[in-house]
Amino acid sequence: MVTNHQVLFNKVQPTGLPKPGETTTRGSTELDLDSVALDGGVLLRNIAVSLDPTMRNRMKGNNGYFSPPYVVGKPVTAIGIGEVVRSEVDGFAPGDIVYAWSTGIEEYTLHPAAAAATFRKLDAAQLANGLSITTYLGAAGMAGMTAYMSLKEIIGDLKPGNKMFVSGAAGAVGQLVVQLCHQAGVKVIASAGSDDKCAFVRELGADETINYKTQDVRAKLKAFAGETGIHYYYDNVGGDQLEAYIDNAARYGIIVACGYISGYNADKPEDIVYPKNLFNVVTKELKYQGFLVSSYLPKWLGQFMREVPQMLADGKIKNREDVTFGVYGAEDAFLRLFTGENTGKVAVLIDTERADKWNLKKQMDGAKVWK
């Protein structure tokens, strides 16, 4: 028998920051890895999970968001990578490393056959390139896919010399967008919530940055827009920055609507800011298009996997991670998505015992290790 440590969803919380110990709690169950009934499914030993802002919406109860709400008393789920312990599904064998769209924030998860059918195997050759396993949850995973595929799908060819505004630029998706645009010859202005994050984003290639907490977003965008206006906006936050972009958009400006973080934690729905200038969507002929990466995997995944992990391994794209060690650290790490303390991809290494194998030993040395 092993003890399976878990982070459980404990209470629906419509507004505000999630509260560790209240919105979520720690728990554990006992599990016999050898004899637990699989019922046709797959038993996964979770290696690492990704923490994403959209998870916040699933803590609000059943209020019409696209992803289903979390279930009180059950483990919080997240995108993750795990190792197959036992399998009753054809094509998956013990030792396989798989990417799961939804696994528990816990050490072991029993996946029914239907869930296992959506697993994607990670190529052992790719894992040997020295990248941390959590890279495959970030720059080489969902965040990277989101940045890469949304630019390809909604903008198409980035035109050198055009101007791009990226909000949430120090976040998991934003930092990739900044680099992909910079490499394509696009001039980038990027916003983030601290001077440190702004400095990081400039290192990645942003021509200008805006600390949106201390600087005037409108004035900075206006100066950057100059005579041409700003051609593209990669929108992770919505709200006031979206409105400011619309005011400074070039004709035919394109808005990639990737997130609305400014609204996720509003205390009251009426506190969420919505732009009061949509009129200009007509007069400037803007395109404002939402994007969920899951819709475009069949089209772009092959090209992404051929290009992006190698660019990361070669250092052509930089990647900053915020890795927490140990399953119980997830509650704390999740908060950092919203308090602005994170820079880059927030992930949790659950399988701390094999940190070396997952190329995270160096990062774990000296860091706090939770259960």
Add this chain to the structure above:
Amino acid sequence: MVTNHQVLFNKVQPTGLPKPGETTTRGSTELDLDSVALDGGVLLRNIAVSLDPTMRNRMKGNNGYFSPPYVVGKPVTAIGIGEVVRSEVDGFAPGDIVYAWSTGIEEYTLHPAAAAATFRKLDAAQLANGLSITTYLGAAGMAGMTAYMSLKEIIGDLKPGNKMFVSGAAGAVGQLVVQLCHQAGVKVIASAGSDDKCAFVRELGADETINYKTQDVRAKLKAFAGETGIHYYYDNVGGDQLEAYIDNAARYGIIVACGYISGYNADKPEDIVYPKNLFNVVTKELKYQGFLVSSYLPKWLGQFMREVPQMLADGKIKNREDVTFGVYGAEDAFLRLFTGENTGKVAVLIDTERADKWNLKKQMDGAKVWK
């Protein structure tokens, strides 16, 4: 010498309905058609002009809209059709009938060479098909082009069985959208501001209608959406109906943003309604795209002119016009765009002396004829 009767822009009016006699006034000048200096341009005898809601924005002074504001003391300008009286521009000769993106609401307009360069000649053969000249300002003109080209450009192939919501459906653009969608096998729900307009729109092929002044837009859309949601929204009005659509949109829903009439006459900017659910643009992966027909003429004009006038002449597409007779009637007719008294394309026949030639004699009989 002839007297050139004119409708002049008289006073910037930021909000509310335009006021005949105050926002605009009547005036006249004397003109010697034979000797007035052309300075390299073209003297046009205006036949008819189109009145469009977007003209309202040009009465608000210089406040950042795409089209330049009207100049106090000068004639109000509009899209029109005229006959060349004299020309110093190659390619235009007396008697040519031309389509002008901007001509004065007056009997004669002297166009500089740069403006004349954007004239487009109307084919005499097409004018012989019995359609009223004002049809070329409506269903076979800008309004028709707007409906036709925006559907082609932003939606592409309309999928039979999909659902479409059209607001402002009895208006010049809306009535074409309803018919084009109905002919493509799309199920249409259409909103308009009176029961008469709704009845008209049902005649055109709408499956369901909403009198937005007396019926619950949200409830009607929800019932129409059913399990599938509504796939397309042709948005002429913005505001509350836009928000109601977003709530009932199918995943990957497409919004053709053609106008924001609900905002044009707001007394105060803060009275303009903007949707408070843009969040769903992300979660439902909606595309919300603005459109000005001028951007797409090079791509679609040939195909439009080959298809649509003939469909009108054959009665395959119905067209309802609201034609006013005489240049001074323009003030009154313009108001009707906003009070909701019009059904269909609002236009003014300026050249009432030749109503027969322009296939409008029957309509003029019994109607009020202004100077």
